[in-house]
Amino acid sequence: MxxxxxxxxxxxxxxxxxxxxxxxxxxxxxxxxxxxxxxxxxxxxxxxxxxxxxxxxxxxxxxxxxxxxxxxxxxxxxxxxxxxxxxxxxxxxxxxxxxxxxxxxxxxxxxxxxxxxxxxxxxxxxxxxxxxxxxxxxxxxxxxxxxxxxxxxxxxxxxIQRYNLVFYGVIGLMILATVISAIFISNRFKKAIFGLEPEEIARRFREQEATLQSVREGIIAVNRDGVITMANRAACANLGLPEETELAGRPILEILPESTLLSVLATRKPDFDREVWLRGRKMVVNRLPVRQNNEVIGVVTSFRPSDELHQVSQQLTRIQQYADTLRSQTHEYSNKLHTIAGLIQIGATDEALTLIGSEVSDHQSLLKLLLEAVPDPVIAGCLLGKYNRAREMGLNLDIDPDSAMEDIPDNLPREQLVSVLGNLIDNALEATRQHTGENGRVRLSMTDLGDELIFEIEDQGPGVPDAVQQTIFERGVSGKGEDHGIGLYLVQQFLNRWDGSVTIENLPAGGSRFTLYLPKYQEEGESL
Known part of the structure; x- marks a missing residue:
């Protein structure tokens, strides 16, 4: 240069x-x-x-x-x-x-x-x-x-020679100034491009472009004026646009009129793993300000459909539930088989038949209730697993026969819902066992009438003091000692995302009641 x-x-x-x-x-x-x-x-x-x-x-x-x-x-x-x-x-x-x-x-x-x-x-x-x-x-x-x-x-x-001497002197000074300016401009330019040569810049640009296009997440960058400066093919795919659509040079509000991406310019703070609604699909969005010399000059956002993560999470959740159910049933039936074998050995065949009939009747009644009240196999499987878990602990999980949970929104993530229910039921079982020992009862009632899904979980534990009710959903707060306090924190995070709520009530006869409210129709969240 x-x-x-x-x-x-x-x-x-x-x-x-x-x-x-x-x-x-x-x-x-x-x-x-x-x-x-x-x-x-x-x-x-x-x-x-x-x-x-x-x-x-x-x-x-x-x-x-x-x-x-x-x-x-x-x-x-x-x-x-x-x-x-x-x-x-x-x-x-x-x-x-x-x-x-x-x-x-x-x-x-x-x-x-x-x-x-x-x-x-x-x-x-x-x-x-x-x-x-x-x-x-x-x-x-x-x-x-x-x-x-x-x-x-x-x-x-x-x-003429006299004039030329002056003229040539001026030309010499201009040439010297040109050389000095060229050196100054070159040094400034080289500093701006981090000392890279043009060939290195071209190579890195091609590498960056290849890397950008290979990412499955949609990536969009905008400048301080809200104009798109860069976007990959995955961004077009996630936005439901043709892959050959050219986004660079177009205002972000033209592509996404409800976008709040430019708010990051004002707050100057990154935003990670936020779930938003985008063109009818739930996305997990990360937004990061781009800084130069301690000044925010733009924003980069990456987004991916949350249903991909939900599918993987749902599969893992079902596998975990299946494993828990098999483990509980294996343990429970092992004890029952030993009991039946003992009764047969001592000749008490009538008692053995009565025990077998009772066991079959209880499971048939539960299966019939779940099939009628909870058609969703994920939630039904969760409840069946928790029922067997309660039996394993020597407790009873009573599901209100008048329960009904059929009108569940399709966009409600099932794996997160069963995680919330599982945490609340596990806490109720643990509190009941610690307070009453065996033969304690935990009651579950469900209804989908109205505009909300309502779950009530009652235990026979010691109750939740009023002072603890204010902090029980905070991370690390638990009455079980160290390395606990995660379950209810995750419950609260899910409720925040789904605009739900939970109430805690101590029962007159002892124990507590956790009531979970989830709206059926959630308003679409913010855009990118």
Missing amino acids: ILTLGLAGIIQTLLVGGIAGYYLSQSLYEETEQRALMVARTVAAAPSVIAGINRRDIPALNRTASRLTATNQALFVVIGDKQALRLAHPDPTRLGRSMADDDGDYGRRALEDGESYVARATGSLGESMRAKAPVIDPETGSIIGIVSVGYSLEQVDTT
Whole structure:
């Protein structure tokens, strides 16, 4: 860049300087021509000159010519008669001789055609710019002589050289300034691009572009004016736009009219893992301000459909529930089989049959209730697993036979809902066992009437003190000791995202009631 900028500046300066010098020389020559022509015409029209030629008063004419030469700073003023014979000349030896012996031009155009003209010639006094004008007698109107006025071209060249010295000095300073500016601009530019060479910048740009397009998350960057500066193909796909749509250069509000992305410019704070609604799909969005010299110059957002994570989470949740259910059933049925085997060995076959019938009846009743009240297999599986878990702990999980949970919104994440229910039921079972021992009961009631889903979970624990109710949903707060206090915190996080709520009530007979409220129809959250 130093060489390019410096060389370009030098060439431009030299071109401008050369052209300016050329026109300066031409102007000086033209000025000298016009000056010589004007003096020649003035001398030719002087009455003293006309009278001197008519009288052939050579001494008077020479005095006049000498005076005019000095006055006009000319090289010479020569006066001749109609035959071009010199009547006045700086060199007395040339008086009376023809003007043609000086430069071959005796002034024919002036003497014969009456024309005033300028010519460049080399004479006895050196190279000069000379003008010739006819002397016309005003009384007769005839040409009676000729005047030749010359200016030395050496003098003109000296003037041009003097101007050129100054001019070349200015050109030199301009070239020096150009080189210094090129060095300064190059250093600033190199600092701005972190000392990288153009080839390195091109390579890194291609690498960045390939990396950006390979990311499955949609990525959009905007400047401080809200204009999109960069977007990958995944962004178009997640926004439901054709993959070839060009987003760069378009305002973000044109693509997403309800976008709050520019609010990050005002807050200057990043925003991570926020769930928002975008074109009818729930997205997990991260927004990060871009800083330069401690100034926010733009925002980058990445977003991905939350249903992808939900699908994986749902699969893991179902696997975990299935494993818990199998473990509980294995443990419970192992105990039951041992009991039945013992009854058969001692001959108490009637009691063994009664126990088998009771067990089958209890599970059939529960399965029938779940099939009728909770058609959703994920929630039903969770409740069945918690029922077996309660039996394993020596407790009873009673599900209100009047419960109904059929009208569950499709966009309500099932894996998060069962996580919330599982945490609340587990806490109720644990509190009941610690307070009552075995044979305690936990009651669950569900209803989907109205605009909310309502879950009531009652336990027989010690209750929740009023002071603890204010902090029980905070992270790390638990009555179980260290390394606890996560479950209810996750419950509260889910409720915050879903605009739900939970209330805690201590029962008169002992224990507590947790009531969970979830709206069926959630308003769409903020956009990107």
